[in-house]
Amino acid sequence: MSLKKILSQDQFSELAESESFLLVKHSLTCPVSQAAFEEYQQFAEENDVNTAYLTVQEARPLSNYVAEKYSVKHESPQAxxxxxxxxxxxASHWKITVKSLREAIQAQ
Incomplete structure (x- = not known):
């Protein structure tokens, strides 16, 4: 599965029209975020799941939009x-693992 980077509300809105998808927010400067992003990359490669990510530094308005629209307090990293x-x-920080992502997809 390829990782899709999104930067705009239009790109997010396209995803939001699908039945389900996983969004990961991460920071380019945080070691915890890097570790979570590596878990996400592994999960995406091993599972056929509609997924996208954004980097907070490059897409701050989009990150804020998602937090406000869906009432999910912004954290980074965050899935x-x-x-x-x-x-x-x-989930956020160390709770973003291949296992937790898999369990979330299966439970929902």
């Missing part, structure tokens, strides 16, 4: 699972 237009699960 958010969307189903049918709703944020149904999220």
């Amino acid at each position: 958010i699972l969307f189903r049918n237009g709703e944020a149904v699960w999220n």
Whole structure:
């Protein structure tokens, strides 16, 4: 599965029209964020899941938009699972692992 980087609300809105997708927010300067992003990359490679990511430094307005629209407090790193237009699960920091992502996808 290829990783899709998004930068704009238009790109996010396209994803939001799908039945479900996983969004990961991460920072280019934080070691914890880098570790979480590596877990996400491994998960995306091993699973056929609609997924995208944004880097907070490059897409701050989009990151803020997602936090406000879906009432999910911004954190970085952060993984958010969307189903049918709703944020149904999220995790941050060390809680973003291949295992936690897999369990979230299966539980929802």
